[in-house]
Amino acid sequence: MSTPAIAGHLRAILLRDLRALRREVEAYPDDASVWAVPPGIANSCGTLVLHLAGNLRTYVGQAIGGIAYERDRPREFSARNLPRAELLADIDATVTAVDGALPALTDAMLATEFPLAIGAVRVNTQEFLLHCAVHLGYHLGQVDYHRRLVTGLPATVATLAPAELSSARGGGA
Numbered sequence: 001m002s003t004p005a006i007a008g009h010l011r012a013i014l015l016r017d018l019r020a021l022r023r024e025v026e027a028y029p030d031d032a033s034v035w036a037v038p039p040g041i042a043n044s045c046g047t048l049v050l051h052l053a054g055n056l057r058t059y060v061g062q063a064i065g066g067i068a069y070e071r072d073r074p075r076e077f078s079a080r081n082l083p084r085a086e087l088l089a090d091i092d093a094t095v096t097a098v099d100g101a102l103p104a105l106t107d108a109m110l111a112t113e114f115p116l117a118i119g120a121v122r123v124n125t126q127e128f129l130l131h132c133a134v135h136l137g138y139h140l141g142q143v144d145y146h147r148r149l150v151t152g153l154p155a156t157v158a159t160l161a162p163a164e165l166s167s168a169r170g171g172g173a
Contacts, residue, residue: 004106004107006110007105008166009165013137014098016160017136017160018056018136019164020157020160020161021049021140023158024045024147024157024159025049025084027147027155027157031081031082031083034046035081036150038146041146043077046080046081046082046087047076048143049090050076051073052135052139053090054071054076056097057069057071057097059114060097060101060129061100064101064104064129065101065102067101110124110125113125114128137160140159140160144157
């Protein structure tokens with residue numbers, strides 16, 4: 001039984017965006033700036049990294065891939081001043097969880113109800129995994145904006161690179 005195309009595309013997008021998240025964290029000049037919360041900004045980069053790692057390790061790694069993981073959502077929003085090395089390790093563990101889980105998806109699994117309730121509702125697995133990819137992209141954009149705001153540096157870290165998609169090949173216009 002082969003992995004459905006959508007699972008391969010989801011895997012490529014999630015892994016691409018997690019690699020970009022890693023580059024964003026690495027682009028901060030020091031550990032303190034990752035945790036800065038300028039006026040008008042609700043979450044620091046560090047908070048968003050913890051939240052994304054917890055989200056994807058729970059919903060993709062645990063629910064789809066069967067990895068042992070216990071989410072501590074309150075900690076995602078309350079932890080402060082962790083070193084970047086710890087955040088990068090969380091991103092790396094999330095990459096491993098996503099990379100291991102998605103190749104096991106089948107068309108039948110994608111068509112069923114997601115194994116966990118999301119809030120107070122039940123949703124289709126394929127739709128929820130697409131939601132997870134959009135959720136990651138949304139917060140990745142916030143991290144990119146936060147980094148530029150905190151550091152004053154407009155440089156890009158090649159976020160959302162189409163060349164990293166599963167269907168990418170040479171021969172562009």
